[in-house]
Amino acid sequence: MMQGLSLTLWAVVLMVVLNVVLVTLTLGTKVVRSVRERTTKSRMNRLESALDESLVSGEVHPGLLRLGDRDMDLLALLMIDYLSMLRGAQREWLVALAEEAGLVMRYFMRLRASNRWRKARAAENLGYFGGPEAVAPLTELLSHPDETVRAVAARALARIGTPEVAEALARTLNDPSELTRLRMAENLERIGPLATGPLVEALESGDPRAQVLAARILGNLRAAKASPFLCRALSSADTLTDVRAQAALALGKIGNPEDVPALQKATEDEDWPVRAQVANALGMIGDLSTIPTLKRLSVDEEWWVRLNASRALANFGPAGERALVEILESDDPFARDRAAATLEERGTVRRVVEELRLQGERGAGARAMVSAMMRTGAVRYLERLARTMPDEAARSALVRTMEETRDS
Amino acid sequence: MTLSDFIVFVNYFVLGYFLAINGVYLALYLISFFEIADYVRRETFSGFSELFGSNYAPPVSVVVPAYNEEATIVSSVRSFLTLHYPLHQVVVVNDGSRDGTLEALIEEFDLYESDQPVRMQLKTAPLRCVYTAPHERLVVVDKENGGKSDALNAGVSVASYPLVCCMDADIILEEDALLRIARPMIESGSVAAVGGIVRVANGCEFEKGRIVKVKTPRKALPNFQIVEYLRAFIASRTAWSKLGCLMIISGAFGMFRRRDLISAGGYASDTVGEDMELVTRMHRVLLENEREYRISFVPDPIAWTEVPDTLRVLGRQRDRWHRGLIDTLFRHRKMIFNPRYGAAGMLGLPYFLIFELFGPVVELLGYIAFVAGLALGVLNAEFALAFLLVAVGLGVLLSTAAVFLEELRLERYPRWRDLLKLTAYGVLENFGYRQLNTFWRVKAIVSYLRKSTDWGAMERRGFQERKEPRLREKASRQGDIR
Structure with a gap:
């Protein structure tokens, strides 16, 4: 009985002690934190006024010297x-x-x-x-x-941010830790043009991890000097898909029309991520001679390539819009839907509806686009415009054009 | 074997089980303690402001399923649109609401019907229309009713960006929640999904969709749940994530790499535990495809939600959770104790099977055998009493340790009284609340065996806006946390 009772007592004591210790620790943590916060605040106030005085007078306040840890x-x-x-x-x-x-x-x-x-x-x-x-x-x-x-x-x-820093950071772009590589990349970008040389070295290093990041940073830095190296990476059969894709995008960001031939050649790349980024890049450069290439990419078998090509065409102004209208008439239903969606999301349709009443080429172009969109089946947005556009004349013109298209 | 022998055997079995489960909890707590300590120290050097301006943060689509959310959807969407992140869009899926949810959104954000083609990579109930906002990065999908999972799948299909953050419409997020939850994914391409801490919002004060004062509620039931959540999220999930077998990401707030979510097949519409089922399936698919991956947990207090404050609703919620757990374990039974599925198969799922699924059964059995043993005089009364006291004491200890961990590392409750209150509720929950939970979970096993697929309705009171308390009541199938 005594043994049993002592067991019970032990159980109670053990549990109570453990719980009391934990509760005390919890409350103690709060006490310590409150006290520390209060003293830190008063020390900070003291240091701040000494620092302000020093800045105003130009002389170091004695309260800022011989400080404790x-x-x-x-x-x-x-x-x-x-x-x-x-x-x-x-x-x-x-x-x-x-x-x-x-x-x-x-x-x-x-x-x-x-x-x-x-x-x-x-x-x-x-x-x-x-x-x-x-x-x-x-x-x-x-x-x-x-x-x-x-x-x-x-x-x-x-x-x-010295040149030595750029070299040191670029050397660690092949670090096995993804987090570290990312941090190096962010900081190399922060250093700016000084980093171009070391980044080109990393691009040429042959290490795919470093190459991908180097291409990406060079693009973000708009480093025109790196264009030849990026073109080489893009066209090299030895580089990985990700490297080629990043090189294409970087060339687009740099925006030099001289790089267009290399990009056009890469539209034949067998890996779709490369083709998708080439479409993006061509849209960024905006060279009118690439419109046929982008039209071809807009019927690519891969969704992302079609999406990027269609959006790229929208960057080309009236010439790109004409190309998108032509795609609206194409046989490929996916390309037609995407072209209609691009015209809608870029606000082109809304602008064109306002031009429906105009005579001449612009009016005819506007009517052709609305008709083409209707034939594609993209009528929801048009119907909404026909209801909500503030200009009554534009609304009537749109309704008329839609009816004419339906009749025909 | 006589009845007495059997009762003694059951008591010893329960004792062994009890020692094993507490040993597991202790190990999880220790891992979490060091893991959270490390996380908090790293946080000091995280440089979130730099991440906010980084070119390396992939854009995020925030997917919000909405069903009969007319009263709050506009303010929720506004708060999601103003989250701090370099580039994000909000995709609201109106899952066939019968109230004015869609109309409220159309009016507020000047939405228009769009002809944007949707690439449906996941099967869902038919879409009625996709709406676009002219001035915000907002897409609203109107679809036939298909349930929360179906709505999430539609949202994931419509999402344009490589990361998707799935959340409940009435969750309250801290401003930098997206940055915090996305960080593991930004830092490593192998992270397939990330879960975050979901906290109890009952009692807190809110202003313009943001939390302004963290307080514990007055009612007892939500306070019990705060302690439970501290144990589950801070002390347990952190450790499971470290061990590489986090099996649940709360349906209320989780981020996924879109391509991994789609390749796993999206959310399952025919289960009541879709959140756990999805994460388990992601483990399974990624491991079967021999992919190197991680499913991470961010022990940060970033999302707040309202929990049930009536026994009826809480009971229904727990019943559903337990049925979801059973269903997931049954669907993926092939993974359990299968070394091919690594830590998920050898640690995570066996834990859920042995301690979460059967835990309430063993506990109930223990209560019955304990009383029967004492009544028949086959148990040493003093030993039995000591066992009971240790059981209660350890239960309290786990709660107080969770409150300690919260104060030591995360410090979200600034008031003394809240800490004391939570500690007190940690003690009190062992007398009634715990037994009630056991009963609900055992009942869930019975209803699962009877093939019940009821979701259980969640009634919400609404968050208390500072100085302007308001009350709202609504029935929703998709609100509660897990």
Whole structure:
């Protein structure tokens, strides 16, 4: 009986103790957090007024020197906030102040910390205050085992933005971690034209992971100097589909008509993602001579190619619209539907309806488009316009044209 | 074997089962603790503002099925349209509503009937019309009634973008919810789906479709559910995701890679547990195709929804959930304990089978055997009492640990009183609420065996707008969370 009772007691005691510990921990966490928030706020206020005084007077306030560890971190946070608002001399003065206050030294030292979060925080702050001296240690962090540390180092390097930084980041575009590669790409883009050379090297590297990203960034940077290399990647039988597709899109973003022959050749590519991006690219460049090519792509067997080709044609103004009207008369029902939808979504139909009453070529063109859309079966939008257009004359003209088409 | 021997055997079986289930929970809690700690530290360096401006964030289609949502659909769509994301569209699917849902949308957003061709990659009930908005990235699909799954499939077909976020029409999202849930997909092309924490909105204050004050509700029933949700989402799903066998993404809020969702066949219309069924099927299809993939969970408080505050509605919801679980396990029984299906087959589904499906049966059996054992005098009364106390104590411990984890890492309840209240409800739920849940789930097993396919209606009270409390009542088949 005694043994049983003690077992019960033990069970009660154990459960009560464990639960009380957890509840105490929960409440304790809240207490600690509230106290910490309050002290942080008062320390921040003190540092902020000292920093404001320093900025106004141009002399370093003594309250910003010989700070403790926590105050130094708070000052760094505050200064980063200020840096986003300041420009020119005041910004440079603030960076110099960071050095005088010992922040730069502190974060250089902290880069050696074994704790990865401390290391990451130090790297982040050195991106703002470290200057070119920080490039070498931050570059070392690009091969750190932790993804977050690598990503933060990349961001910090991009803020410093020297040519060495671009080279270092481009070299890591083949990192096995997708997250890291993405961060490198974002930061290379942030560096801008300085990154073109290293990116071309990455494009030529033969590593498909690096090639895809390099092509993409070069396109986003509108790097005209990279066009020949992108054309080579596009036409090479050795490159992967994704690389060729990204190269095509990049050429479109660069928008140089001299690249059109390479793109036209790529319309024969056996992989549809490449053809789809070529259609996009041709639409971006807007060279009128490519309209027949795009008309051909608008009846491609793959949905995405047809979609992109149709939308690309809409970028060509009246000539593209005429091509879309011709597609409305084609035998391919998918191409017809897509052409009608493109004309609708780009607002072309609405504009054309207003031209129905006009005499001459424009009026005839408008009537031809409405008739062609009706024959395609795309009548819902037209019927809605016939009900809702504010201009009564335009509404009547549309109703008349629709009736005439139905009768014929 | 005499009756007494049998009762003793049952009691020992229940004891063994009880030790096993609590061992599993403990392991899950430990994994979640470290996982959430890591997540929160990484969050500090995430650079969401950079992601918002990034050229590398794929566009997202937000798919919202709507059935008789006339009262709230306009404000919901407005709040979805203003979510922070580089490029997103909203696709509302009016699933044959009998009220003025469609008309409200047409009037508010100046929608027009469009001739845009729809590439129906998933089978659905016939579409009546596709409407487009002239000034917003909004598409409204009007279709014959086919149920929530059918509506979601239609929305996924119409969606233009590579990521689709499926959500309930009356969910409240935080402004950066899309960025947060999309991040794992942006960062890795192998992530096929992502789930996020869905929180209980009852009691909170809202303004213009956004949460402004997080509070616990006055009524007891939603408070019990808050504790349950903390356990399920924070402590459990985080760990399952880490183990590579997250089997549920809440139907109220989840993101999918469109091509993976379509290649898995979309949502199943003939089940009441479509959310779990879909994720299980995605595991199955991706593994059978030997694809490298991940199904992730973001332990971030990003979506809020209203939970039942009456026993009747809650009972129906739990009944449906359990029937959905049974149905999913039955459909994919081939995966259970099959090493070909990796962690999903060897860990995730066996857990659901042994502890979630049979858990209530064993618990009920335990109550009966316990009382019978004591009545017949075949159980050592003191030992039995100790066991009962430990059972209750561990139940409380799991709840208080979840509340602790919430405060330590996510800190969404700023008021002291809310934390104390949740802790108290963690204790109280062991006396009545837990047993009620057991009863509903056992009942669900019976009704599943009787082939019931009832969805169970959800009655919503409506979110309390700050200073302007309002009340709405509606019946919907598609609101509640899971």
